Amino acid sequence: xxxxxxxxxxxxxxxxxxxxxxxxxxxxxxxxxxxxxxxxxxxxxxxxxxxxxxxxxxxxxxxxxxxxxxxxxxxxxxxxxxxxxxxxxxxxxxxxxxxxxxxxxxxxxxxxxxxxxxxxxxxxxxxxxxxxxxxxxxxxxxxxxxxxxxxxxxxxxxxxxxxxxxxxxxxxxxxxxxxxxxxxxxxxxxxxxxxxxxxxxxxxxxxxxxxxxxxxxxxxxxxxxxxxxxxxxxxxxxxxxxxxxxxxxxxxxxxxxxxxxxxxxxxxxxxxxxxxxxxxxxxxxxxxxxxxxxxxxxxxxxxxxxxxxxxxxxxxxxxxxxxxxxxxxxxxxxxxxxxxxxxxxxxxxxxxxxxxxxxxxxxxxxxxxxxxxxxxxxxxxxxxxxxxxxxxxxxxxxxxxxxxxxxxxxxxxxxxxxxxxxxxxx
Numbered sequence: 467x468x469x470x471x472x473x474x475x476x477x478x479x480x481x482x483x484x485x486x487x488x489x490x491x492x493x494x495x496x497x498x499x500x501x502x503x504x505x506x507x508x509x510x511x512x513x514x515x516x517x518x519x520x521x522x523x524x525x526x527x528x529x530x531x532x533x534x535x536x537x538x539x540x541x542x543x544x545x546x547x548x549x550x551x552x553x554x555x556x557x558x559x560x561x562x563x564x565x566x567x568x569x570x571x572x573x574x575x576x577x578x579x580x581x582x583x584x585x586x587x588x589x590x591x592x593x594x595x596x597x598x599x600x601x602x603x604x605x606x607x608x609x610x611x612x613x614x615x616x617x618x619x620x621x622x623x624x625x626x627x628x629x630x631x632x633x634x635x636x637x638x639x640x641x642x643x644x645x646x647x648x649x650x651x652x653x654x655x656x657x658x659x660x661x662x663x664x665x666x667x668x669x670x671x672x673x674x675x676x677x678x679x680x681x682x683x684x685x686x687x688x689x690x691x692x693x694x695x696x697x698x699x700x701x702x703x704x705x706x707x708x709x710x711x712x713x714x715x716x717x718x719x720x721x722x723x724x725x726x727x728x729x730x731x732x733x734x735x736x737x738x739x740x741x742x743x744x745x746x747x748x749x750x751x752x753x754x755x756x757x758x759x760x761x762x763x764x765x766x767x768x769x770x771x772x773x774x775x776x777x778x779x780x781x782x783x784x785x786x787x788x789x790x791x792x793x794x795x796x797x798x799x800x801x802x803x804x805x806x807x808x809x810x811x812x813x814x815x816x817x818x819x820x821x822x823x824x825x826x827x828x829x830x831x832x833x834x835x836x837x838x839x840x841x842x843x844x845x846x847x848x849x850x851x852x853x854x855x856x857x858x859x860x861x862x863x864x865x866x867x868x869x870x871x872x873x874x875x876x877x878x879x880x881x882x883x884x885x886x887x888x889x890x891x892x
Contacts, residue, residue, distance in 0.1 A: 489731070493727065527588060529587070534592045537593055564584075628649075632645055697814050697821070703874040833862045
């Protein structure tokens, strides 16, 4: 285990950098999504380009989910150090692959290269979550939810930095491919820090809990699987709109949607540092109830916003709603099922990743269908005037955002019932 305060702080910085890296990757994907659509997928299939883009972006979440599913069980065997090193390598390889794709002819081969590159960044993302979450739980067993929220505050910090750098690259007129270079920098720094650090074992290993006991803890506790199902919807409420925001809100509001994502992320960075006092007052489950309510309202308002001020107001409501969702769900599981170890948190992340894999292509399909509907038929899209195409895309953007607004509201009764039951037991 960690023997000194200095070692614990260093490892916490490693965790913060790893989460910052994956947040930066999230912003980079949002930055380049419109470029990938315009320069690759529109040329491959104009009618279904948004769905194709959604499938490619969804590969990131597939890699994320698969690494969490298997990596969370393996982290006890291969160690946190190797897992985090794999994450850094995944981001470097993914960025290099995307750069290579921009130099290739537009055909099915380049489509595969983009898909594999995004899958590699997803594998790296999952490796971060598989290692960093149980690491922080082991380092700070007395304040898991609070520390996990602070750790995941560096996710929106990465989005802010990545988003602003993407805006700067666009404004200056530099090639959009520079976003991939930006993606590699924290990955290289993480690789160096990981290589020069000593890591603890997970709580499960430290407590002497066997693999069999870990699985038994999860299989025999139905409440864990209730939270697992809820994770599908809470993750989709946060991550799917965030990955789609630059395409959709740029068309709805008439401004760079990535700026809204940067604003929401800055808001989240600040608010996650205050999760501890909020949880102490209303409990982790109570916080999830309030968050889901605000997220549903915010998503619907975002689809209706037609000016930058209204968009920022709606984004504030959505940001407050989704701010605590991911780390608080992890904290709930870590506190209620400690014998579940890294596997419990990994399964939660797997649920979140797979939900986005399904939701993003669906948002793309809804976008494509609405765009064709507004144009009067898919066959008429290619002949639309620029003004008519802009109106069709704006209509499609509204439809795609409204389609996910109901997701967080579906789990409101679940969190409400558990919250009331917990209060009665006190």
